[in-house]
Amino acid sequence: MQTKRDSRPLLWLLLALPGLWILGQWALTPQDYGYGHAIADSGKWAAWLLMATLAVTPLRLAFRRQAWTLWLMRRRRDLGVASFTYAAGHTLVYLWRKGSLDIVLGELASDYILVGWFALALFLPLAITSNDVSVRRLKRSWKLLHRLVYPAAILTFLHWVWSAFDPTTAWIHVGILAAIEIVRLALQRRQRVT
Structure with a gap:
């Protein structure tokens, strides 16, 4: 029994609770919780879940014998897909607000918008192939494809820094992401040496 x-x-x-909260707040109190809050909160949840997804590997490398890290490894794809879902929701809120393809295309000249679209484009094949069938069919190519998460993460956090009214919080998260990746690389290097 499970x-x-x-x-x-x-x-x-x-994983859906924050999204339900965002939708509920926006529906029940649109004057207080409008577009700005919905776009910011959906983007933050996408970034936080992305960081959680990327933190799984260093945690597993550091705490190999712990059952909870095995559980995290088995659920890493779920975290990644949830991150993509919040990013897609973030994009839908943006598109809804703009309401016109001409406006959306016109805003592609903004660096932070273009970087956001590139990040979403890199995440799309990752989300589509985050299932057991794709893992079996793509074999070694699956792992190679999913390394796109690293440039996608950089673009995501660059989008956050460039689009924030006060980028301090975004920079703090960039530091956390950098720490996660430094620890991952150090632990992988140590594992190869020993």
Whole structure:
């Protein structure tokens, strides 16, 4: 019997709660919680879940014998797909607000908008192939394809820094992302040496 801890539907419910909260706030209090909050919160959740996804590998390397890191490895794709879902929601909020293809195309000249679109374009094949069938069919190519997460993450955080009214919070998250990646690379190098 599957335990609640291993239940994917429960995990997906938990991952959906922030999105439901965003939609609820926007629907119930549109004057207080409008476009600005919805776009910011959906973007933050996309970034936070991306950082959580990227943190799984260094945690697994550092705490190999712990059962919780194995659980995280098994759910890493779920975290990544949830991150993409919030990024897609972020994009839909943006498109809804602009309401015109001409306006959207005109804003491509803005660096932060263009970088955001590039990040989403890199995440799309990752989200589409984040399933067992794709892993089996693509074999070694799957892992190579999913290394696109690293440039996509850089573009995501660059989008955040460039689009923020006050980029301090974004820069703090860039530092956390850099720390996650430095630890991952150091642990992988140490593993190869020993």
